[in-house]
Amino acid sequence: MLGLVLAILVFAGCAVAGTVAGTVAGTGAGSGAGTGACSTAAAGNLDAGGLSTASQSQVSAPRQPLYNGEFKDLYPDEYASFMRGALDIEEDGIAHSHANLRNRVEQDPKTLAIGAPCLSCKTYEFNELYAKYGLDVFGMPYAAVTGEVADMFSCRNCHANGDPSSGADATLITYKTYAAEFLKTVDPQTAACGQCHNTTCDYVRYIIQRTGASLQELNPYRYGTDADALRKAGLEDGTVQYLDKELGIAIPYRAHADIELFQGSHHQKLGLTCVSCHMPYETNREGKQYRDHNSSGSPLESEAAMEFCLTCHKSQGVTSTIAMRAFIRERQAAIGAVEQQILDGLDELKSLILAAEAAGTADEATLQKARDCYTDATYYYTFQHAGADTPGGKIAHAPDKMRSYAAQSLTLVEEGLGLLR
Numbered sequence: 494m495l496g497l498v499l500a501i502l503v504f505a506g507c508a509v510a511g512t513v514a515g516t517v518a519g520t521g522a523g524s525g526a527g528t529g530a531c532s533t534a535a536a537g538n539l540d541a542g543g544l545s546t547a548s549q550s551q552v553s554a555p556r557q558p559l560y561n562g563e564f565k566d567l568y569p570d571e572y573a574s575f576m577r578g579a580l581d582i583e584e585d586g587i588a589h590s591h592a593n594l595r596n597r598v599e600q601d602p603k604t605l606a607i608g609a610p611c612l613s614c615k616t617y618e619f620n621e622l623y624a625k626y627g628l629d630v631f632g633m634p635y636a637a638v639t640g641e642v643a644d645m646f647s648c649r650n651c652h653a654n655g656d657p658s659s660g661a662d663a664t665l666i667t668y669k670t671y672a673a674e675f676l677k678t679v680d681p682q683t684a685a686c687g688q689c690h691n692t693t694c695d696y697v698r699y700i701i702q703r704t705g706a707s708l709q710e711l712n713p714y715r716y717g718t719d720a721d722a723l724r725k726a727g728l729e730d731g732t733v734q735y736l737d738k739e740l741g742i743a744i745p746y747r748a749h750a751d752i753e754l755f756q757g758s759h760h761q762k763l764g765l766t767c768v769s770c771h772m773p774y775e776t777n778r779e780g781k782q783y784r785d786h787n788s789s790g791s792p793l794e795s796e797a798a799m800e801f802c803l804t805c806h807k808s809q810g811v812t813s814t815i816a817m818r819a820f821i822r823e824r825q826a827a828i829g830a831v832e833q834q835i836l837d838g839l840d841e842l843k844s845l846i847l848a849a850e851a852a853g854t855a856d857e858a859t860l861q862k863a864r865d866c867y868t869d870a871t872y873y874y875t876f877q878h879a880g881a882d883t884p885g886g887k888i889a890h891a892p893d894k895m896r897s898y899a900a901q902s903l904t905l906v907e908e909g910l911g912l913l914r
Contacts, residue, residue, distance in 0.1 A: 564648050568657055570783040574775070578787035581794070589882065591789045595645040609633040610697040613667040614689035617649035618642045620666040632702040651685040661685040661768065667697055670708035675718070679752070682766035686788070687752030690767075692723065692876070694748055699733040706730070718753040720876040720898060740846060742864050745872045749880035751890060758891035763805070770889070773797035792889075793818055821889055828892075829884025831899045835874050838906035842867050845913040859912055866909030873902035 565572045578590030589597070594615060598604050604611055610631045612619045622630050622638055630638065649655035653664060662681035663669045668688040669676065676684050693713045700706065711730065716722035724745055734743035755761050760769075770792045772784045785797060792798035799814035802821075811820050846863050849855040855863075877898035881887045888895055 564655070564657060568783075570775070570777050570781070571657065571786045574783075575786035578790055581787065581790050589789050590787065591646045592787075598645070599639075605635050607698055608635050609638045610701075611635065612638065612642065613697045614665060614694070616642055616645050617647060617655075617664055618644060620664075623666050628701060628705065628707065631697060650689075663688040665689070667708060668693070671696065671711040672714060674712060675714040679756075680766045682768040683752060683755065683761075686767035686771070687755075690749055690751035692747040692750035692753055692879075695727060695732040695746075696730070700727075700730050703733075704731050718756045720747065720750075720873060723747060723750075723753065724872065737843075740843060740864065740867070742868060744868055747872065747876045750876050751879055751887070754877070754879060754887075754891040754894050758894060760889070760891075770798050770801065773801050793821060824888045824892065825883070825885035827885065828888050828895055828899060829886075831896075831903060832874065832878060832884050835870065835899065835902050835906055838903065838910060839867065839870060839874070842870075842906060842909045842913070845910065849913050855913060863909045863912045866905045866912070870902045870905035870909070873898045873905070877902070 576592050579592040581590055598611065598615060609619075609622065612622065612635075613631075618641070619630075622641060626633065647655065648657055649664060651661045651664065653659040653662065660681065661684075663672075663676055663684040665688045668691065672688075672691075672693070679687065696711060696713060700711070701708075713723060713726050713730070716725050724747075727745070732745075734745050736742070737744050751767075755767070768784070768788075771788045771790075772786060773792075773795060774782050775785045775797050776782055785795065787795075792802075796814055799817045802817050803811060803814065806817060806820065809820075811817050842863065846860065846867065849860060849863075877895045879887045879890070879895075885895075
C-alpha cells in the first residue's frame with residue numbers, strides 16, 4: 494500500500510509541476526518540459542519501481558504525448574478535476590482513477606497478459622494501431638505496441654477528434670463497430686462510458702483472434718442486452734469459458750456488465766446517463782459551472798453527486814447528502830449480503846459435488862444437474878456483481894435487475910445444494 498501511495502504522490506507531483514504528467518494520466522496534456530525522475534515516471538517508463546520482472550519485460554517507453562497543454566489551458570477546471578483523481582484511494586484501498594490508468598495497466602500482470610487487445614478500451618490510439626495492423630493487433634503482445642501509445646486515457650477517448658466542445662460519444666473503434674446497432678439506442682454520454690464499461694471483453698480477448706471474424710461481422714447484442722441473450726451470442730461466437738480445474742466444467746463469465754445492466758433501469762428511464770452521477774456539475778471560484786472529470790471516482794465521495802441525487806430522492810424522505818449516502822450504502826449492504834450467501838453456497842456446492850464424485854454417492858444425472866446449477870449460479874452472480882470493487886457496490890446502476898439476477902443465482906445454488914445434501 495505504501496508503495497502505491499508513494500507512486501501516486503510522485504505522479505501527482507509531476508502534474509503540479511507542469512511536466513509530462515499527461516502521459517501517465519492518459520491526457521498527454523502536460524507541457525512536455527519535465528526532466529528527471531518525475532518525467533520518467535510520467536512517461537510510463539516504470540523500471541524504477543512497482544513492476545515485477547515479468548511485467549517489466551512487457552513494457553516499453555511510449556512515444557511523446559500528442560497533446561501539449563492545449564486542452565489543459567482551454568478547460569482548466571475539467572483538466573484539474575481529472576488529474577485530482579490520481580490521488581483518490583477508494584474503499585478497497587486502490588486508486589482506480591483514469592488519471593492513473595497507465596500505471597494501473599502496467600503494474601497488473603493479468604492485464605498485461607491480455608496483450609495489445611487490452612488497449613482497445615483503454616486508449617483512442619488503439620484506433621491507429623488497428624488501422625496499421627488490422628485484425629493482427631488482437632493477437633499481438635502488449636510489449637509490441639506500448640511504445641506506439643503516448644496517451645492512455647485522453648480527451649479523444651470520449652470526444653470526437655479530441656475536442657471537448659464536440660460533446661461525448663463512443664469513439665473507440667472496436668466497440669463502436671461491433672456494437673454499432675446497439676449504440677443507436679443509447680444516449681451518447683452513456684455510450685462514451687459504455688464503450689469500455691461493458692461485458693464483451695471476451696470478443697477482443699478471444700473471439701476475434703480465434704475466429705478471424707471482422708469487427709463488422711460481430712454483434713454481441715443481436716439477441717439483447719440481458720444475461721441470457723449475451724450468453725447465447727457469446728457461445729455461438731466461440732467465447733472461451735473459464736475452466737474450473739477441480740470440477741472439470743466450463744464456467745461462463747461476464748465482467749463489468751455496466752452498460753448492459755443500465756439498459757431499461759429505473760434511472761435510465763428517468764433520462765439519466767452515466768455522466769449524470771459520475772460527472773456532476775461543479776462550480777469553480779469564479780462561479781462558472783463545469784463537469785467534474787474525475788469520472789472514475791465514486792459518486793458517494795462527491796458532494797455534488799449526492800446533491801444531484803437529492804433532486805429526486807427527497808421525495809423519499811432523504812433530506813441531506815449524509816442521509817443520501819446512508820440510503821445508498823444500506824442498499825449496497827443488502828445486496829452485498831445476498832452476494833455473500835451466493836458465494837458461501839457456491840463453495841459448499843462445489844465441495845459437495847467433489848465429495849459425491851469421489852464417493853460415488855450420486856448418479857451421473859444428479860451430478861450433472863448439480864454442476865449445471867453451479868455453472869448457471871456463477872454466471873448470474875458475476876453478471877449482476879458487474880466487477881464492483883466492494884460488495885453490492887453498483888446497486889445504484891440497476892437495483893431491480895441486480896436483485897433479480899442475484900435471486901436467480903441464489904435459487905440455483907439452493908437447488909444444487911438440495912440435490913446433494
